[in-house]
Amino acid sequence: MPQASTISVLVVDDQLTMRALIRNALQQIGFKDIREAPDGEEALKNLLAKPANLVISDFNMPKMDGLALLRAVRSHPPIRQTAFVMLTGRADRELVQRAVQFGVNNYCVKPFTVQGLREKIEQVFGQLT
């Protein structure tokens, strides 16, 4: 069983409040290595400079949205294997289908609970300790 504290995470959202909420939820789950980026463009630069094990990304963002970030991650060999969880709104069925096509590992519907986010991450990494 993987330890959450050994998994590095990059949180990508244009809203500071949402980043703080996700960080708080991740800390409750046991994650310790958490970085943030305000949009896809910054996230990609960040990942290429220092890869992460997991990206948790919003969809609607300026400059580069979540789907474009996902495609960019999957097309850069050094970071291609990064686990990617997309945060979506309730009515985004089509977005989820497109994200699956581009290789998303899982998605989490906002507004999410800590337990809900944990389950989505565990579906990718296995049960976390």
Place this chain on the structure above:
Amino acid sequence: MTHHNPSEDTERAIKVHVTQGESHVTTDPNVVMTTVLGSCISACIRDPQSGVGGMNHFLLPDSGDGRGTGGDAVRYGAYAMELLINELLKKGARRERLEAKIFGGAKLFDGLSDVGASNSAFAERFLRDEGIPIVSSSTGGVSARRVEFWPASGRVRQRLVAVDNAPQDVRRPAPAPMPAASSGDVDLF
């Protein structure tokens, strides 16, 4: 008070009522958004330059963590605000030009925690953290509010509603001392 705008004439206005859990965004200068608030909060956010504006209406349950960042209630509130802001940006608003007016957060229920106050505190904190200025607000108190928002001009008309005259969903569950009687229409914001 803003100048008179012909589109604000009642006959020409297209009224859109925003109920709890909804948000609505428009670029139509003839639209006036209306809502009735008890403990709930409405954020009226607009980009004055592009004329895009919208309103949401939400109520966060009292999680005891209304001012923090850990509660599920706050997660819900952040989502409600995000829905509105994303829709504004999609319709052409620019984030750096957004300005907000907030209403609601009254304490209509005696003997319970002041969920209205924690809702107001959440909205104020969210907007401050996101760098969206609050150019006007009317929150708290013990009366329900009937709010009309003209996104094109940014004008808001608020009318305090005696609780017993408010719609069922914002009404006090049991008789209680009346707040100040219903006042006339007042342009305050």
